[in-house]
Amino acid sequence: MNKIYREQLDKIRCSDSFRAEMEEKLSSPPEEQAGDFVDHVEAAPKRSIKRFAAVAAAAVLVLGAGGLLWHGITRAPDVPGDETKEQTQIHPSTMDFDGFEFTLSGDDQSKKMLSAEEAAWLEEYLSQITLVETSGSFDFDDQEMSFYRLEGDLEHSIRISGAFSQNELYIWYMEVSSTNEEMISDYDQLYLIPSESCQVIRDRLFGSTETAVASAPFKFTDMSSFEYHDPETGETLRHWPRSEYICQRLQEFFDSLSWPDAVPAEFSETPPGSFVFDDLDGKGSGADSFVFSPEGTLWYIDRSGVEDSVTMYSFTPDDYQRFLELYRDLFSYSSMIKNALFYVNCPAAMIYGEFGSQHGDAVQIKVSDTSALEQILTAKEWVEVDFEAQYVGREYRLGTMAFMENGVIRFDSGEMIQPADGDSSDYLDWLKAALYADPLAAGMAALLLPEESYETMSATITDLALELSYNDESGLMKTFTDKGTGSLWLNKKTADEYLSITGENGFSAALSGQDGEFIYRRNAGDLPLDGPDELLTSQFFNEQPIEQIYGMRHYVSDRLQRISKQWISGQSEVYAYCTTSDGRSFSTISGDARTLVSDGDKNAEEGVTTVSCLFTDVDEQSHVLSLKVDTKGNVISYCEQLKETGQVLCKLDLSDVKYDDQAEDRPSY
Amino acid sequence: MDKGDTALYAFRKYGDTVIRAAYAVCGSYHEAEDITQEVFLKLHSSGQSFSGDDHLKAWLLRAAINRAKNYKKSFRVSRTDFSDEEAENVFAAEDSHEAKAIQEVIKRLPERYSSVIFLYYYEGYNTREIGEILGISENTASSRLTRGRKKLKAELEKEGYHE
Numbered sequence: 030m031n032k033i034y035r036e037q038l039d040k041i042r043c044s045d046s047f048r049a050e051m052e053e054k055l056s057s058p059p060e061e062q063a064g065d066f067v068d069h070v071e072a073a074p075k076r077s078i079k080r081f082a083a084v085a086a087a088a089v090l091v092l093g094a095g096g097l098l099w100h101g102i103t104r105a106p107d108v109p110g111d112e113t114k115e116q117t118q119i120h121p122s123t124m125d126f127d128g129f130e131f132t133l134s135g136d137d138q139s140k141k142m143l144s145a146e147e148a149a150w151l152e153e154y155l156s157q158i159t160l161v162e163t164s165g166s167f168d169f170d171d172q173e174m175s176f177y178r179l180e181g182d183l184e185h186s187i188r189i190s191g192a193f194s195q196n197e198l199y200i201w202y203m204e205v206s207s208t209n210e211e212m213i214s215d216y217d218q219l220y221l222i223p224s225e226s227c228q229v230i231r232d233r234l235f236g237s238t239e240t241a242v243a244s245a246p247f248k249f250t251d252m253s254s255f256e257y258h259d260p261e262t263g264e265t266l267r268h269w270p271r272s273e274y275i276c277q278r279l280q281e282f283f284d285s286l287s288w289p290d291a292v293p294a295e296f297s298e299t300p301p302g303s304f305v306f307d308d309l310d311g312k313g314s315g316a317d318s319f320v321f322s323p324e325g326t327l328w329y330i331d332r333s334g335v336e337d338s339v340t341m342y343s344f345t346p347d348d349y350q351r352f353l354e355l356y357r358d359l360f361s362y363s364s365m366i367k368n369a370l371f372y373v374n375c376p377a378a379m380i381y382g383e384f385g386s387q388h389g390d391a392v393q394i395k396v397s398d399t400s401a402l403e404q405i406l407t408a409k410e411w412v413e414v415d416f417e418a419q420y421v422g423r424e425y426r427l428g429t430m431a432f433m434e435n436g437v438i439r440f441d442s443g444e445m446i447q448p449a450d451g452d453s454s455d456y457l458d459w460l461k462a463a464l465y466a467d468p469l470a471a472g473m474a475a476l477l478l479p480e481e482s483y484e485t486m487s488a489t490i491t492d493l494a495l496e497l498s499y500n501d502e503s504g505l506m507k508t509f510t511d512k513g514t515g516s517l518w519l520n521k522k523t524a525d526e527y528l529s530i531t532g533e534n535g536f537s538a539a540l541s542g543q544d545g546e547f548i549y550r551r552n553a554g555d556l557p558l559d560g561p562d563e564l565l566t567s568q569f570f571n572e573q574p575i576e577q578i579y580g581m582r583h584y585v586s587d588r589l590q591r592i593s594k595q596w597i598s599g600q601s602e603v604y605a606y607c608t609t610s611d612g613r614s615f616s617t618i619s620g621d622a623r624t625l626v627s628d629g630d631k632n633a634e635e636g637v638t639t640v641s642c643l644f645t646d647v648d649e650q651s652h653v654l655s656l657k658v659d660t661k662g663n664v665i666s667y668c669e670q671l672k673e674t675g676q677v678l679c680k681l682d683l684s685d686v687k688y689d690d691q692a693e694d695r696p697s698y
Numbered sequence: 699m700d701k702g703d704t705a706l707y708a709f710r711k712y713g714d715t716v717i718r719a720a721y722a723v724c725g726s727y728h729e730a731e732d733i734t735q736e737v738f739l740k741l742h743s744s745g746q747s748f749s750g751d752d753h754l755k756a757w758l759l760r761a762a763i764n765r766a767k768n769y770k771k772s773f774r775v776s777r778t779d780f781s782d783e784e785a786e787n788v789f790a791a792e793d794s795h796e797a798k799a800i801q802e803v804i805k806r807l808p809e810r811y812s813s814v815i816f817l818y819y820y821e822g823y824n825t826r827e828i829g830e831i832l833g834i835s836e837n838t839a840s841s842r843l844t845r846g847r848k849k850l851k852a853e854l855e856k857e858g859y860h861e
Binding site for chain 1 (some may be wrong): 706707708709710713714717718727731734735738739742743797799800801804815816819820850
């Protein structure tokens with residue numbers, strides 16, 4: 030793996046043309062190439078048509094076909110006198126913002142389509158403020174809001190996107206013809222905007238935000254790190270709290286101070302006990318920072334210009350002490366837990382597999398109130414856990430932390446803790462209760478949680494046709510078909526069967542064999558369906574994935590017995606030598622599968638057992654046959670391997686499954 | 699060396715290193731070129747001085763990786779799903795299934811893992827050095843490396859690649 034990883038990256042090198050271009054730029058004095066640097070989006074016109082064709086295709090999915098209704102876009106001749114070649118120009122003060130989607134930076138939940146009223150307000154507002162065209166590059170690190178709209182059809186599409194930062198507005202326009210493999214126009218422009226205007230637009234479109242600066246002259250929105258110069262040990266403790274929660278608490282603290290007027294100052298040395306906050310806006314370039322000393326002096330250093338600019342604010346030692354208390358609290362385990370739960374803004378918990386990678390499917394449940402969990406967790410004493418020693422597989426995720434089944438909590442930042450007294454039962458119980466409070470999620474969990482009580486069938490179920498009946502909203506019973514493949518689970522204790530299916534049309538389903546519970550969901554809303562697309566797709570657009578299907582029952586033993594008979598009839602003339610998983614062996618030449626494992630008094634003691642048989646067929650080919658057999662000898666599934674080729678064929682024919690809600694109760698084993 | 703010389707020297711010596719680091723994190727050759735350009739022009743205009751080549755290389759890697767991470771966060775990547783024609787030119791059509799699997803997985807690997815995996819497996823840094831370059835603790839670098847390795851393996855297996 031490592032070798033091939035390195036081999037692939039070895040191929041990544043600067044192209045000759047790129048190398049030549051860069052050498053030329055770097056050979057010029059910095060001042061002369063500054064324009065080239067800042068205008069790095071100049072690269073956009075070189076992008077290939079294939080890229081834009083992908084956008085065009087996306088446009089069809091998102092918006093469907095439509096006319097091209099752009100306002101504020103004009104085409105000017107690209108070359109003086111050449112009327113046939115045009116270049117698009119945009120001016121935001123005359124743009125039509127109807128139908129644009131706006132998103133607050135770093136918050137996908139904030140995504141919203143502008144209403145007609147909001148669009149009209151924005152158009153009016155932009156027409157009134159001063160917009161100055163500039164040749165700089167837009168720094169996406171600083172973006173506060175982004176927006177975009179796609180329009181057109183597969184042959185001809187337009188995409189307009191852009192973003193606001195505190196002082197800039199960036200717009201990028203593309204017009205693409207897929208039919209002619211041609212990019213008709215690609216144009217971007219950066220504007221300087223008044224410093225308050227971005228906030229005005231944010232507040233109007235998204236409401237006032239808590240992160241707005243009240244009085245501190247800086248923001249902690251994406252601070253990369255800060256230091257504490259511990260006066261007792263002389264050490265410098267560096268923290269990388271890439272956390273909205275911590276940034277918010279820091280912002281609240283500094284906004285709560287009574288800010289005096291700034292005084293121009295010089296800064297030479299960091300006093301012991303000081304806090305140093307670097308790179309407040311997350312640029313990675315250390316553009317601004319401040320130092321807060323035990324005497325209450327705060328130096329703010331702006332490094333964005335040619336020379337550092339330092340201003341000083343005088344607070345009190347009491348202000349510093351309050352901050353020191355906040356600092357200690359922020360890095361307590363209790364605060365880390367609050368921090369992690371802070372991110373449950375779209376409440377959900379999922380069950381994942383090892384190391385955060387999804388284990389087959391995942392169960393997602395709604396958790397509307399985590400305050401009880403927070404109380405349980407913050408009341409405990411915690412100790413740190415060694416990563417390698419304690420990590421185990423499956424985990425519940427909530428916010429930015431994961432709860433392992435052994436009670437260890439792992440934060441996304443990498444820290445791992447466990448209760449000092451070792452008792453994790455209360456919060457694990459809370460999580461399980463939350464999971465099973467949702468009956469449909471519980472059904473899915475039964476399929477996914479399992480190894481202890483469920484046996485995984487080795488069979489892969491192919492060409493499974495599900496004929497499903499359901500009640501639509503009008504109360505009418507409808508039927509449709511979906512096809513898929515899946516796997517089978519069997520509860521060893523109760524012999525209840527569960528079936529998990531994934532379909533070619535993007536559905537997944539969970540089927541319980543005991544009482545006919547059926548959970549069915551579609552993973553995408555834009556897939557063609559044979560059946561009730563209007564009902565199921567609407568569920569999936571809202572990510573409310575689970576739809577109860579009524580009138581479903583199937584009976585396991587009938588089917589399994591039929592399969593058993595099919596197999597037996599197919600192999601009735603073949604001599605086989607068989608061994609069971611618990612070490613018994615016997616020979617058979619034909620007969621009933623029950624005889625196969627019920628040789629005299631040698632019944633399997635409980636649950637499912639595996640039988641492997643070696644036989645040679647009439648064409649002299651050797652086969653290994655693996656069977657899953659229940660306590661009574663019913664064959665549940667079987668896999669057949671050709672010895673010569675190693676080819677494995679597993680079968681579980683469900684074509685004769687009975688769906689009948691009037692049928693009598695399922696026979697017991 | 700004056701400022702211009704530093705940047706030119708750095709590009710000649712570490713240009714491939716930087717574009718590779720950017721690609722390993724953002725998964726797009728085209729964006730990796732843009733990022734490389736940004737990094738060296740930033741160096742060219744900043745007048746930053748370095749104590750030696752190791753310091754210079756570490757600075758370049760951090761700058762490239764940070765920009766690649768920001769690229770993944772920016773609306774450019776969240777709004778578009780471009781094919782990477784340049785990468786198609788770089789990677790041969792006759793690449794093995796395993797090679798293609800790696801290329802796909804590099805694109806999908808979360809940035810927190812891709813950066814440490816690159817620095818560890820390709821550049822040969824240890825976790826302490828990775829921590830210094832990325833501005834994370836050694837412990838975090840170590841955790842991410844362990845998880846990233848498993849994630850990489852799992853993703854490769856999904857693509858049908860088995861060691």
